[in-house]
Amino acid sequence: MTELMAGPFGTLIFFVPVIILFYFMLIRPQQKAMKAHQALVAGLxxxxxxxxxxxxxxxxxxxxxxxxxxxxxxxxxxxxxxxxxxxxxxxxxxxxxxxxxxxxx
Incomplete structure (x- = not known):
């Protein structure tokens, strides 16, 4: 198991969940808020x-x-x-x- 984590795929296995978490915790909510603000301004x-x-x-x-x-x-x-x-x-x-x-x- 430790041999799997030591290779180049071990680093990838670590970064993929971090990137997915980053997307769902930061990027996606910001995009939703931006779309809501654009709709608010368009409906003024x-x-x-x-x-x-x-x-x-x-x-x-x-x-x-x-x-x-x-x-x-x-x-x-x-x-x-x-x-x-x-x-x-x-x-x-x-x-x-x-x-x-x-x-x-």
């Missing part, structure tokens, strides 16, 4: 509340090919690269900067 539409990579939260006002216009405060729009959008929040959530008065009767 006007009115979505998004979280940017720097932590800012805003509402999408315009979507272009590789950029999106995001309103981060009332009347303040910034152009961001769509890849920098990390999360799309629930569309029904109301942004904190929306100041709507409720008529009391």
């Amino acid at each position: 539409k006007r009115g979505d509340t998004v979280v940017l990579s720097n932590g800012m939260i805003g509402k999408v006002t315009r979507v272009e090919a590789d950029q999106a216009m995001v309103e981060i405060a009332q009347g303040v729009n910034v152009a961001v690269v769509k890849q920098m959008i990390t999360q799309v929040r629930d569309r029904t959530a109301v942004a904190a900067n929306d100041t709507k008065t409720i008529a009391k009767s």
